[in-house]
Amino acid sequence: MNKDYSDIIKRNALKPKYLKNFIIAFVTGGLIGIFGQGLADIYVNLLDLSRDAANSLMSVTLILISALLTGFGVWDYFGAFAGAGAFVPITGFANAMTSAALEGKSEGITLGIGSGMFKLAGSVIAFGCASAYIVGILRYIFFGA
Amino acid sequence: MIYLNAFLVAGVICGIGQFLVDRFKLTPGHITSWFVVAGVVLDSFNLYDKLIQFSGAGALVPITSFGHSLLHGALARSEDLGLLGIGMGMFDITASGITAAIIFSFLVALIFKPKG
Numbered sequence: 001m002n003k004d005y006s007d008i009i010k011r012n013a014l015k016p017k018y019l020k021n022f023i024i025a026f027v028t029g030g031l032i033g034i035f036g037q038g039l040a041d042i043y044v045n046l047l048d049l050s051r052d053a054a055n056s057l058m059s060v061t062l063i064l065i066s067a068l069l070t071g072f073g074v075w076d077y078f079g080a081f082a083g084a085g086a087f088v089p090i091t092g093f094a095n096a097m098t099s100a101a102l103e104g105k106s107e108g109i110t111l112g113i114g115s116g117m118f119k120l121a122g123s124v125i126a127f128g129c130a131s132a133y134i135v136g137i138l139r140y141i142f143f144g145a
Numbered sequence: 146m147i148y149l150n151a152f153l154v155a156g157v158i159c160g161i162g163q164f165l166v167d168r169f170k171l172t173p174g175h176i177t178s179w180f181v182v183a184g185v186v187l188d189s190f191n192l193y194d195k196l197i198q199f200s201g202a203g204a205l206v207p208i209t210s211f212g213h214s215l216l217h218g219a220l221a222r223s224e225d226l227g228l229l230g231i232g233m234g235m236f237d238i239t240a241s242g243i244t245a246a247i248i249f250s251f252l253v254a255l256i257f258k259p260k261g
Contacts, residue, residue, distance in 0.1 A: 029159025030152035036202030037151040060245040067249035071257035084162035087173040101254035113254045128181040132215035136231040
């Protein structure tokens with residue numbers, strides 16, 4: 001009985017469309033990459049910034065765009081369409097923070113917005129900081145800086 | 146040429162993320178968190194720097210570069226300050242991005258109304 005049931009579930013479960021989703025994420029993520037490269041090149045040529053500063057400003061620009069689109073409610077549609085193409089780039093980090101902050105708005109500025117904004121993005125910072133600390137110490141000990 | 150490389154590298158990283166979501170039923174939170182760790186690990190062998198040289202923003206835009214920047218800032222400071230520098234330099238490079246994300250999301254949350 002149990003086996004039959006799981007067979008039925010397996011047969012009727014929606015198969016994720018691996019290839020289609022992969023291509024959509026590939027193309028949208030790739031386009032964001034091209035857009036970022038274009039922005040950085042513009043900043044280098046027009047604003048006379050160093051490559052590092054231009055890259056940094058490029059990230060900030062993408063974060064601003066993504067935060068604004070989240071505020072306007074447009075990002076949800078793009079995110080649902082693009083999947084990983086939207087959340088793997090730095091835009092996804094900004095979207096995670098902005099949407100969590102917006103969601104918490106009803107609970108007040110301090111606890112809702114202020115602490116709520118890290119609800120989703122917090123793990124990225126925590127994991128990044130912890131792993132970089134461990135790897136950094138190991139590398140310092142074994143290879144010098 | 147760098148634009149083509151940027152497209153391909155950013156695309157492949159996002160594609161891998163999408164495959165992991167579909168195959169292992171992971172949430173975007175899992176993917177981004179572990180991709181940051183992957184960026185740290187790749188940077189520890191200086192592989193990520195090569196990827197950035199090859200594809201520019203193609204490697205800088207995905208969240209993996211966040212991990213790479215964390216480790217880079219930490220190691221750069223530790224050249225002068227030793228182990229203490231790892232903590233002090235951790236957020237050197239990513240500071241502008243994190244600051245921007247906090248400021249913009251705070252302002253957007255103040256100004257806009259949540260949808261749905």
